[in-house]
Amino acid sequence: MNDPLVLAAAVAVLAGATFALRAAGPLLRSRVTVPARLERLMETSAAVLLVAVVATTALTEDQGFAGVARPAGVLAGGVLAWRGAPFAVVVLTAAGIAAGLRLLGVP
Structure with missing residues (x-):
């Protein structure tokens, strides 16, 4: 993990996944009944x-x-x-x- 490019890619992937999970709640709330x-x-x-x-x-x-x-x-x-x-x-x-x-x- 000493390569800055690998670190930047990992941060970007985690940021994207976090955004996707946070966006999924409001987007799916009307489609999924709990x-x-x-x-x-x-x-x-x-x-x-x-x-x-x-x-x-x-x-x-x-x-x-x-x-x-x-x-x-x-x-x-x-x-x-x-x-x-x-x-x-x-x-x-x-x-x-x-x-x-x-x-x-x-x-």
Whole structure:
């Protein structure tokens, strides 16, 4: 993969495939009927996938536990987001709590 031409071709193919997949949804939506049960299942699976990514990122680092500061910040941000706080407030509060705990020596 040291050849720039191969790298550019790979990027172009992946970009084209990504565009095609993203365009397929709106284009095929009117042609394909999805049962209501399957649609609910897809919505639920998207939420489960998001929670799994958040949990993995919040709790682990380098194949081990991330410490207490990061999960505490994520928890605070999650509570604020759930309560409807503005995005900037959520991010700054989560980062501030994690940074403050680390400053106090909490891992």
